[in-house]
Amino acid sequence: xxxxxxxxxxxxxxxxxxxxxxxxxxxxxxxxxxxxxxxxxxxxxxxxxxxxxxxxxxxxxxxxxxxxxxxxxxxxxxxxxxxxxxxxxxxxxxxxxxxxxxxxxxxxxxxxxxxxxxxxxxxxxxxxxxxxxxxxxxxxxxxxxxxxxxxxxxxxxxxxxxxxxxxxxxxxxxxxxxxxxxxxxxxxxxxxxxxxxxxxxxxxxxxxxxxxxxxxxxxxxxxx
Amino acid sequence: xxxxxxxxxxxxxxxxxxxxxxxxxxxxxxxxxxxxxxxxxxxxxxxxxxxxxxxxxxxxxxxxxxxxxxxxxxxxxxxxxxxxxxxxxxxxxxxxxxxxxxxxxxxxxxxxxxxxxxxxxxxxxxxxxxxxxxxxxxxxxxxxxxxxxxxxxxxxxxxxxxxxxxxxxxxxxxxxxxxxxxxxxxxxxxxxxxxxxxxxxxxxxxxxxxxxxxxxxxxxxxxx
DNA sequence: TGCATTTTCTATCACTTGATATAATTTTGC
DNA sequence: GCAAAATTATATCAAGTGATAGAAAATGCA
Numbered sequence: 367x368x369x370x371x372x373x374x375x376x377x378x379x380x381x382x383x384x385x386x387x388x389x390x391x392x393x394x395x396x397x398x399x400x401x402x403x404x405x406x407x408x409x410x411x412x413x414x415x416x417x418x419x420x421x422x423x424x425x426x427x428x429x430x431x432x433x434x435x436x437x438x439x440x441x442x443x444x445x446x447x448x449x450x451x452x453x454x455x456x457x458x459x460x461x462x463x464x465x466x467x468x469x470x471x472x473x474x475x476x477x478x479x480x481x482x483x484x485x486x487x488x489x490x491x492x493x494x495x496x497x498x499x500x501x502x503x504x505x506x507x508x509x510x511x512x513x514x515x516x517x518x519x520x521x522x523x524x525x526x527x528x529x530x531x532x533x534x535x536x537x538x539x540x541x542x543x544x545x546x547x548x549x550x551x552x553x554x555x556x557x558x559x560x561x562x563x564x565x566x567x568x569x570x571x572x573x574x575x576x577x578x579x580x581x582x583x584x585x586x587x588x589x590x
Numbered sequence: 591x592x593x594x595x596x597x598x599x600x601x602x603x604x605x606x607x608x609x610x611x612x613x614x615x616x617x618x619x620x621x622x623x624x625x626x627x628x629x630x631x632x633x634x635x636x637x638x639x640x641x642x643x644x645x646x647x648x649x650x651x652x653x654x655x656x657x658x659x660x661x662x663x664x665x666x667x668x669x670x671x672x673x674x675x676x677x678x679x680x681x682x683x684x685x686x687x688x689x690x691x692x693x694x695x696x697x698x699x700x701x702x703x704x705x706x707x708x709x710x711x712x713x714x715x716x717x718x719x720x721x722x723x724x725x726x727x728x729x730x731x732x733x734x735x736x737x738x739x740x741x742x743x744x745x746x747x748x749x750x751x752x753x754x755x756x757x758x759x760x761x762x763x764x765x766x767x768x769x770x771x772x773x774x775x776x777x778x779x780x781x782x783x784x785x786x787x788x789x790x791x792x793x794x795x796x797x798x799x800x801x802x803x804x805x806x807x808x809x810x811x812x813x814x
Numbered sequence: 815t816g817c818a819t820t821t822t823c824t825a826t827c828a829c830t831t832g833a834t835a836t837a838a839t840t841t842t843g844c
Numbered sequence: 845g846c847a848a849a850a851t852t853a854t855a856t857c858a859a860g861t862g863a864t865a866g867a868a869a870a871t872g873c874a
Contacts (some may be wrong), residue, residue, distance in 0.1 A: 555781020
């Protein structure tokens, strides 16, 4: 079993291959890998299983992604791409609202929209691949954690913090706002990691509504 | 690689062995395994590594615990034993307070003590073995999740729910209180799973104080 | 001290795993 | 249609992995 964080993974093929057919194969492998890594973690999945799930033969995996770790990192980048696509509209609207005149109520509304979109991305069963992969990388931070941190967590926290400043009744410093933003994000990750407990206790998965209500209550508390 | 959740793990030796020397060996293996499984997960650790860490030879591991999975389950039971030992006093005090006359303020105080103790058990670096093992089992629920759920999560949630009912200004049903209890527990797991983000963003680990303050604020909110 | 039981040990096994070499097949553009 | 490049395939490798068999050593009690 190769080291998970070996010094340098070999270069992988570019994200777009010359042949259209190769592109499709690449996507197929990524989807299979996201599901497999999300379900069983890096060490818990064999390259053979991923190849079988993707309907390819084993060396194709090395051909496209270099090695197992290269495939794992490609999955992290894929999640980032999906995140950016998913959050593009909400993010831009939120940024735009920050450039206008101060409007605490508007900022709170934007914050709710942003947190809702984030919750949707991270918690809904329609995005199990995203959800499980991200959760696992949090539980066992490796090289992909830095990818996700730089592209997902940190930008998200910074934007939430800015909105918190704009939405708050009291005057907050950047550091204070960041603490609050981190707490809200921890609330999200709590629902993620607490999902087995919630499911077992409540007899069902925490509904997105329940999560959003909890987050919105925190946002409303900024006005008090 | 053997299936993680094979139909039936072989029987393991009883928790106390006839020879005192065997007892010591058993504990040594358990400690090494807890650390290894906590750090790298079930699939990420070899029986050879655990054996080396414990200072035993490999077949001794099979001798005491049957196989790798048996060892893993024994670790879950060890966590439970530590949990019960850790929470014994706080738990009994809390239960005793529930049998006296209604006293919302006292119930809130007990609830804070209980949550603090729980946070201490699950989050402090002094208990990294506990913390990491529990966190991983949440991220990848297997057979050990049931052990932990039955012995740790559910009793904890039930007791917290009872205290919430006693502590609340408004009259709550059992179901409503349970939802709130689950939310508080999710708050705890959020700090667990969000630790890499917090650490990276704040430049330090979320202090126990910070966590306890957040939980106590939620308890105080029960009086409003 | 002797003996039965428990524990530890060496050697070994069958299988698994990530990966590679080389050849065959497919795709693409001119 | 053809040639070059890309992609897919079969066969194989070296190392690792969980586990076992049987023997040797250690333990504890009468």
